[in-house]
Each structure stands twice: as structure tokens, then as C-alpha cells.
Amino acid sequence: MDNQSVHFTLNGKEISVSVEPFEMLADTLRDRLNLTGTKKGCGQGECGACTVIMDGAAVNSCMVPSAKAEGSCVVTIEGLGENGKIHPIQQAFVDAGAVQCGFCTPGMILSTKALLDEKPNPTKEEIRTALAGNICRCTGYVKIEEAVELAAAAIRLNNESKAAEGRHGG
Ligand code: FES
Ligand code: FES
Incomplete structure (x- = not known):
């Protein structure tokens, strides 16, 4: 063919x-x-x-x-990045120490993005379910879950400040 x-x-x-x-x-x-x-x-x-x-x-x-x-x-x-800056989810993975060899990281980050786009404030259970298909051989999953929570909080904060700017005409 x-x-x-x-x-x-x-x-x-x-x-x-x-x-x-x-x-x-x-x-x-x-x-x-x-x-x-x-x-x-x-x-x-x-x-x-x-x-x-x-x-x-x-x-x-x-x-x-x-x-x-x-x-x-x-x-x-x-x-994912915008204006030469890495995405808040990428930053959160770095900040939480959730990256070791990095092989699983792009996939983890995209699964996280799909989750947070749908559920901006996920429970631990929802995080585990969303990342169940992503395997990490290095970190264990605790830091990765922390990274997702950190990313969710950062994105919510960003969105709140954008909304506030909008309200004040800025
Ligand atoms: S390379 Fe696609 S699921 Fe493993
Ligand atoms: S950081 Fe090495 S596989 Fe996840």
C-alpha cells in the first residue's frame, strides 16, 4: 500500500x-x-x-x-510552554523533585495536563487514576502526585489572578 x-x-x-x-x-x-x-x-x-x-x-x-x-x-x-517559558506543570515537576531519569516525564506531564484541563482540583484518587497508565521506574509515585497537586494549585492561582485582572480592567 x-x-x-x-x-x-x-x-x-x-x-x-x-x-x-x-x-x-x-x-x-x-x-x-x-x-x-x-x-x-x-x-x-x-x-x-x-x-x-x-x-x-x-x-x-x-x-x-x-x-x-x-x-x-x-x-x-x-x-506546552508559552512565550519561552516552561508550562506550570513542567515547573511543578521540577519543584517537587518528581524527575529523575526523565524518561517517563513527558508522558506524565501530558496525562496531568489532560486531567487538570478537565478537573482543576483533583482528589488524590483522581490523580492516581489519571496516571495509572504512566509507569515510572525511578521516583516512586509520591513526588509525582505532589507535583500534580502543586501544578493544580499553581494553575488555579494563575487563573484567579487573570480573572481578577479582567475584573479590574487590567
Ligand atoms: S511506548 Fe507507548 S505505552 Fe509504552
Ligand atoms: S523519572 Fe525515570 S522513569 Fe520516571
């Missing part, structure tokens, strides 16, 4: 990329688009290292055929 051209929004930009018939999104991102922040661990949907956000949901990109990305909106770790 021939390659196929797939069009989707990647980190806010419309792109078009030619993919092989059974190519998976993790490979397209890493090998064709050079976005190597998406990690590939097991390649079988078991470790979460390849997590990206697709249409608002965290997915294992090693299990998503690239052709399925057609018309979707995909966010990878490269798309």
Missing part, C-alpha cells in the same frame, strides 16, 4: 505528513516530525511514555495509527 498524507493540528499548527499504512503516531512524531520529546518505551500501550493529548484526551501514541490523527488536534510535550 502507498503512503498516505495525514492532516492535523499539531501543537497549534496545521500540518500535513506522509505516513506508511500501519505507521503509529509515536513513530510519526519522533521520526518524521522530529518531536523526540514523545518517548517510546514498551511500544505496546503499557508504559505511557509515549502519551500525547489528542482532542483533549491523553492517549498512548504508540497505539494510535497515524492515519487516525486525520483532522484531530494533537499536543505533545513540545507544545
Whole structure:
């Protein structure tokens, strides 16, 4: 079968990329688009290292055929920072000491983003459920949970101060 051209929004930009018939999104991102922040661990949907956000949901990109990305909106770790600054979730992972080798970190952060976009104030249980598919061999999960709580608090604070600025016409 021939390659196929797939069009989707990647980190806010419309792109078009030619993919092989059974190519998976993790490979397209890493090998064709050079976005190597998406990690590939097991390649079988078991470790979460390849997590990206697709249409608002965290997915294992090693299990998503690239052709399925057609018309979707995909966010990878490269798309999180803004104005040259890392995202508050990334900052929280650093501040909580939740990063050791870093291999699991992009996937953890994107699972966290999908969670906090939906639930800005998650319970510990909700955090555990959201990160259940992301495996870390280094840190244990305590610091990662702390990082998610720290990130949630930072984002809520940001949003509150933006809302206050809006109210005061600033
Ligand atoms: S590399 Fe995709 S889940 Fe492990
Ligand atoms: S920091 Fe090494 S696997 Fe999580």
C-alpha cells in the first residue's frame, strides 16, 4: 500500500505528513516530525511514555495509527510552554523533585495536563487514576502526585489572578 498524507493540528499548527499504512503516531512524531520529546518505551500501550493529548484526551501514541490523527488536534510535550517559558506543570515537576531519569516525564506531564484541563482540583484518587497508565521506574509515585497537586494549585492561582485582572480592567 502507498503512503498516505495525514492532516492535523499539531501543537497549534496545521500540518500535513506522509505516513506508511500501519505507521503509529509515536513513530510519526519522533521520526518524521522530529518531536523526540514523545518517548517510546514498551511500544505496546503499557508504559505511557509515549502519551500525547489528542482532542483533549491523553492517549498512548504508540497505539494510535497515524492515519487516525486525520483532522484531530494533537499536543505533545513540545507544545506546552508559552512565550519561552516552561508550562506550570513542567515547573511543578521540577519543584517537587518528581524527575529523575526523565524518561517517563513527558508522558506524565501530558496525562496531568489532560486531567487538570478537565478537573482543576483533583482528589488524590483522581490523580492516581489519571496516571495509572504512566509507569515510572525511578521516583516512586509520591513526588509525582505532589507535583500534580502543586501544578493544580499553581494553575488555579494563575487563573484567579487573570480573572481578577479582567475584573479590574487590567
Ligand atoms: S511506548 Fe507507548 S505505552 Fe509504552
Ligand atoms: S523519572 Fe525515570 S522513569 Fe520516571
